[in-house]
Amino acid sequence: MPIKSKFFPGEALQGQDLPSHVIWSDLKFDRIRIVHSKNLALKEIYNVPCNGFAIEENAIVVGEIEADGYLGLLWSTKILHEKVSDESIEYQFVLNDKVSEKLPFSVHLFRPDIVIGDIPIEIVVKAAKGEVSPKIQISNLGEGTAIVDLETVPGTELQKHHPQFIEDFLKEYYKEIGSSIARLKKIYKEHGTLLAKLEKILLEPFEFDKESLKVYEEFINEFISVLTSNQDFAEAIIRMLVDAVLSNSEFANFYRFVSEYFNSIGSEKMLIRDPFGFVSVSKKPATLRLKIQCVDLLNQVCTPIALPPIMISGDETGEISISRLFEWGRKKDEP
Amino acid sequence: MSLEAISKIFKVTDKIDKIMLESKAFDIRSKEFQLKSLEETMEYSMVVLPKEDLNHSQKISFRDIDLRRLTIISSPGFVEAKESVSRIEEGLAKGFIIDPRKLDQNADEFLFRFEIQTAIEPYMKDLVRRDHQIDSTGDETNTYWLHAQLKEVRPFKDALRKMNLLDIPFIVNVGIYQDVKMKFPTRRQKELEIIAKWARELDRERKRRLDFEHISLKRIRHREKDITQLLRDLQALFKPEIFKSFVEVRDRFYYSYCFAGADFYDEIPFKTYPKWMSVLSRTDLSLERQASEGKLIYKRKSFQEAIEEAITRK
Numbered sequence: 001m002p003i004k005s006k007f008f009p010g011e012a013l014q015g016q017d018l019p020s021h022v023i024w025s026d027l028k029f030d031r032i033r034i035v036h037s038k039n040l041a042l043k044e045i046y047n048v049p050c051n052g053f054a055i056e057e058n059a060i061v062v063g064e065i066e067a068d069g070y071l072g073l074l075w076s077t078k079i080l081h082e083k084v085s086d087e088s089i090e091y092q093f094v095l096n097d098k099v100s101e102k103l104p105f106s107v108h109l110f111r112p113d114i115v116i117g118d119i120p121i122e123i124v125v126k127a128a129k130g131e132v133s134p135k136i137q138i139s140n141l142g143e144g145t146a147i148v149d150l151e152t153v154p155g156t157e158l159q160k161h162h163p164q165f166i167e168d169f170l171k172e173y174y175k176e177i178g179s180s181i182a183r184l185k186k187i188y189k190e191h192g193t194l195l196a197k198l199e200k201i202l203l204e205p206f207e208f209d210k211e212s213l214k215v216y217e218e219f220i221n222e223f224i225s226v227l228t229s230n231q232d233f234a235e236a237i238i239r240m241l242v243d244a245v246l247s248n249s250e251f252a253n254f255y256r257f258v259s260e261y262f263n264s265i266g267s268e269k270m271l272i273r274d275p276f277g278f279v280s281v282s283k284k285p286a287t288l289r290l291k292i293q294c295v296d297l298l299n300q301v302c303t304p305i306a307l308p309p310i311m312i313s314g315d316e317t318g319e320i321s322i323s324r325l326f327e328w329g330r331k332k333d334e335p
Numbered sequence: 336m337s338l339e340a341i342s343k344i345f346k347v348t349d350k351i352d353k354i355m356l357e358s359k360a361f362d363i364r365s366k367e368f369q370l371k372s373l374e375e376t377m378e379y380s381m382v383v384l385p386k387e388d389l390n391h392s393q394k395i396s397f398r399d400i401d402l403r404r405l406t407i408i409s410s411p412g413f414v415e416a417k418e419s420v421s422r423i424e425e426g427l428a429k430g431f432i433i434d435p436r437k438l439d440q441n442a443d444e445f446l447f448r449f450e451i452q453t454a455i456e457p458y459m460k461d462l463v464r465r466d467h468q469i470d471s472t473g474d475e476t477n478t479y480w481l482h483a484q485l486k487e488v489r490p491f492k493d494a495l496r497k498m499n500l501l502d503i504p505f506i507v508n509v510g511i512y513q514d515v516k517m518k519f520p521t522r523r524q525k526e527l528e529i530i531a532k533w534a535r536e537l538d539r540e541r542k543r544r545l546d547f548e549h550i551s552l553k554r555i556r557h558r559e560k561d562i563t564q565l566l567r568d569l570q571a572l573f574k575p576e577i578f579k580s581f582v583e584v585r586d587r588f589y590y591s592y593c594f595a596g597a598d599f600y601d602e603i604p605f606k607t608y609p610k611w612m613s614v615l616s617r618t619d620l621s622l623e624r625q626a627s628e629g630k631l632i633y634k635r636k637s638f639q640e641a642i643e644e645a646i647t648r649k
Contacts, residue, residue, distance in 0.1 A: 007628040009480050012468060019466040019482040021626035046464070047488050047625070066489040070625040074464060110472065128541070130528070143472045145510060165535065228504040228615070229372070229456030234594075241597060254607070256531035258566060261607045262524050265516040271610065297470045 002027035004069075008089060008105035013144050015300050017043060018075040018107060022091055025069055029093040029100060032062040032071060036089040039080060039109070046072030079300060083113040083142040112269065113142030114294050114302055122311040123288075123325060125281045127318025135327040136307070138292070140268040146294045146302065148266070149273045150322045153289040158279045158312060160322060166276045169250035176244040177202050184240065188233055194226055198237070213299045263321065266328030277322045281314030288312045290322070340461030341490050344368070348379050348494075350400060351449055360392040360435045361385060364444065365496040370455050370462075372502040372617070376403060377451040377458070384444050385435075392435035397449075398423065404450040405431040409442035416445070459503055462486060463620060467507050467631070477633040479507050481588050483618050484626035492622055502617040508596050509582065509633045512610035515569075518642040526552055526562055560649050568645040572638075573609055581638040584616045588629030591615040 005023040012018055018040070022032075035058065042060050045053060048071065052064030065071060075089075086108050093101040117137030125132050140146050152160040162170070181199045185192050197219050227234040264275040279288060292305040314320075348368065355361055361383035369378040397405065407416040419437035423430045438445065459465075464484050471477035483503055491498045526549065533545040553559070571577060575593045584590040596611030618627040 005624075005626065005628070007482060007626065009468065009482070011472065013470045016469055017466060019464060019484060021482075021484050021628075023624070023626060044464070044486075046484060046486050067492045067622075070485075070488060072464070072484040072486070072626055074466075110470075144470050224506050225456055225460060228506055229375075229454060238594065238597070253531055253534050254566075255527050255534065255562075258607045259524065259527040259531050262516055262519060262527070265512045265610070267513075267516075269510075269513060271512065 003101060003103065006091075006103050006105075009107055011108040011110065012077065013296060013298055014077055014079045014085070014109045014111040015296070015298050016077060018077060020073045020075060020089075020105075022071045022103065023069060024093075024101075027093060027101065029095045030063075031094050032065075033092045033094055033099075034060040034062070034073075034089065035092070036060070036075070037087040039085060039087050040075045040077060040089060040107075042073065043076040044074035046070075046074075077109055079111060080109065084108065084110045110143035112140050112144035112146035112294065112296050112302065114146055114148065114270070114292065114305070115139050115141050116292070116305055116307065117330075119307055120310060122285070122313070125312065125314040125318075125320050127281055127314045127316050127320060130320065130324060132320065132324055136310070136325055137327045137330075138266070138270070139330045140266075140270050143269075144296050145269040145271065146296060147271045147273055149293045149295075150277060150326075151291050151293065152279065152322075153291055153306070156289040156309075157287040158289075160277045160279060161319075162276050163278055163319065165250050165253070165256075169248055172248045172250065173244055174203055176247060177240070180240045180244060184236060188236070191226060191230075191233060194222060198223065210301060213295065213301065217299050263323060266323075266326075268329045270328055272323045272328075275321055275323050278319045279312065279322055280317075280319050281312055282317045283313060283315070285311040285313040288325075338487075340458045341487060344377070344458065345490075345494070347377065347400065347451060351379060351381075351397070354395060354397060355381070355383065355447075358393065358395045358435075359386060360389060360395070361445070366494065367497040367499075368491070368495050369499045369501060370458055372455045372459065372500075372504055375452065375455055377453050377455070378448060379451065380446060380448045382444055382446055385438075385442070389435040389438050389440055395433040395435065396423070396430065397432070398430040400430065400449075401452050402429075402431055402449055403452040404448075405433070406446075406448040406450075407433070407438065408446040408448070409439045410444050410446065412439070412442070414439070456504075459500065463500060463503055465503070465505060467505055471510070471633070473635070475634075475636040477509065477635055479509070479631040479633070481505055481507070481584075481616060481618070481629040481631055482627070483620055485620055488622060488625055495622070498622045500620045502591075503620060503627075504591070505588070505616050505618070507614050507616070507631050508611040509614055509631070510610065511612055511633075511638065514635055514639045515608060515642060518639050518646065519569075520646065522552065523559075523562065523565070523646070530562070560647060564649075565646055568648070569608065569642065572641055572645060573612065578612055581634045581641070582612075582614055583632045583634065584614075584629060585632065586629040587624075587627040588616045588618045588631070591617050 002024050004025055008020045009018050038058055047066045048062055049064055053062045086106055088106045091103040092099045119136055120134045181195050185195050201219055260275045264272045266272055287309045289309050290307045294302040364382045364384055367380045405420050409416055416438050419434050421432050423432055464486055467481045468479040471479050529545055529549045536542045573595050578593050592615040594613050595609035596613040620627055
């Protein structure tokens with residue numbers, strides 16, 4: 001068998017780069033022709049000189065290999081209109097216009113697909129019991145994970161806030177993180193810049209705009225790279241994060257935090273970014289305007305959804321988590 | 336990008352070559368190079384032939400290279416020539432000195448192995464393209480593909496007989512949140528909420544109502560496991576020594592370690608249970624095996640069963 005190894009991913013999130021390779025020995029060919037569907041584009045090619053390949057419509061022709069026996073490639077994909085798509089690609093080793101080896105592959109590309117179903121005009125909240133009726137229906141019809149952010153529109157009547165115990169928790173948490181990072185900077189001087197970035201990320205949670213997400217992604221890549229190579233440093237960071245929470249006096253109400261852990265997970269691969277985002281309710285109806293944003297696990301932003309105004313009232317004065325106004329996932333009888 | 340790493344590597348190896356050649360004692364026959372991620376070392380080896388009568392050779396000094404170790408093996412016999420290598424410790428100047436006169440005069444050839452202490456990750460980053468599946472689908476198992484490939488081959492193939500990049504690290508965040516949520520019964524979530532509310536409630540009447548609600552809930556299922564014990568047993572599943580049994584790394588990759596993953600997506604950093612487990616796996620690349628593929632399998636069904644057991648087992 002002249003082909004020693006071949007690889008192309010079987011599934012991936014739309015927008016992810018797809019690596020691929022072929023390793024061979026004793027194989028005669030004068031070019032490698034790669035025929036690909038239009039949703040795949042060549043991003044990088046390894047072991048091929050700059051002028052050793054040509055790009056044609058939905059095809060790449062490799063005429064020269066630097067060191068015989070290996071071709072490495074990286075393909076880019078993009079977010080598609082369809083929530084799932086199966087793309088095909090074929091590597092053909094050609095000698096004297098005849099295909100001597102044919103390597104077909106296909107990849108299943110998917111993404112999250114957040115859809116809002118029923119939107120009530122009016123919602124009534126039983127604040128003490130935390131009961132809400134009717135609810136706004138939110139579903140993820142796609143196969144990808146979605147991190148969902150629920151925000152109130154600035155300048156409108158009801159505004160998102162955090163309950164007092166969370167405010168107290170954060171105050172103490174920020175103080176602890178600040179002093180822990182200062183201590184770590186003295187120990188791990190070589191990672192001072194990274195620690196400064198980590199401090200910024202922890203103390204100023206990122207927004208869901210493209211610029212912030214880009215900064216965040218760059219930070220995560222750098223952070224993972226350092227954690228991978230320095231286990232001591234990795235353990236010190238994890239310990240710091242855990243200690244900053246466990247030593248917090250507000251964390252005494254552990255059950256509340258565990259409870260919110262479950263509340264932050266919706267069904268259908270939806271994660272709620274801030275289950276502690278609350279709005280006030282009273283007997284007097286007030287207008288709530290919500291904006292729903294989401295990102296996938298590559299930090300790619302989905303199209304934001306603005307909901308029409310909803311009147312919120314309660315049986316008594318209190319507050320309710322915004323995420324509780326939603327029914328997460330399709331109803332049982334839905335497809 | 337990879338050119339930077341290549342020039343850095345050759346800067347070190349050229350320096351060693353230069354010292355060896357200037358000594359005029361040896362002929363370099365072949366060179367091998369290794370980057371070892373786990374040991375954080377760069378290893379440069381060469382097979383050399385004695386050029387002249389080693390009894391008349393000068394001492395060879397290796398300074399200004401961050402050498403951790405220098406080993407010489409003579410052949411035939413494969414005996415380590417410990418007595419011919421000595422360490423220099425003169426103030427800040429560190430290094431090694433070789434005394435060729437103490438080498439086996441009857442040896443046909445020698446293997447010189449230079450171990451250089453350095454941060455390996457920047458080299459790996461430049462030389463290797465690493466990719467893995469970010470999001471996975473599947474009910475019983477979630478499979479994440481892993482892939483590593485060399486960005487450059489030719490410069491190394493031209494200069495070296497062998498090159499190995501060993502234990503190249505990969506971190507994959509395995510999503511476990513849906514399984515924890517799915518297997519944690521709704522009524523126990525309700526119980527958590529009641530206890531949480533009860534702890535913060537200052538109004539006596541409301542507190543009494545919550546008390547009643549909790550007791551009613553417990554009365555229906557009085558044999559159920561205590562919630563505090565349940566939460567503790569659940570926590571144990573995320574310990575690396577336990578969680579590792581729910582992942583399997585296959586093909587040309589191997590499992591190295593796992594830990595509860597950080598979650599920066601959360602606006603409020605409430606750290607109770609992880610939503611992700613970070614799994615560290617590793618692979619090797621060489622000039623003969625320029626790319627490597629593997630699979631990380633998360634055994635969802637087994638993990639769900641373990642959660643169920645942690646929730647119900649007394």
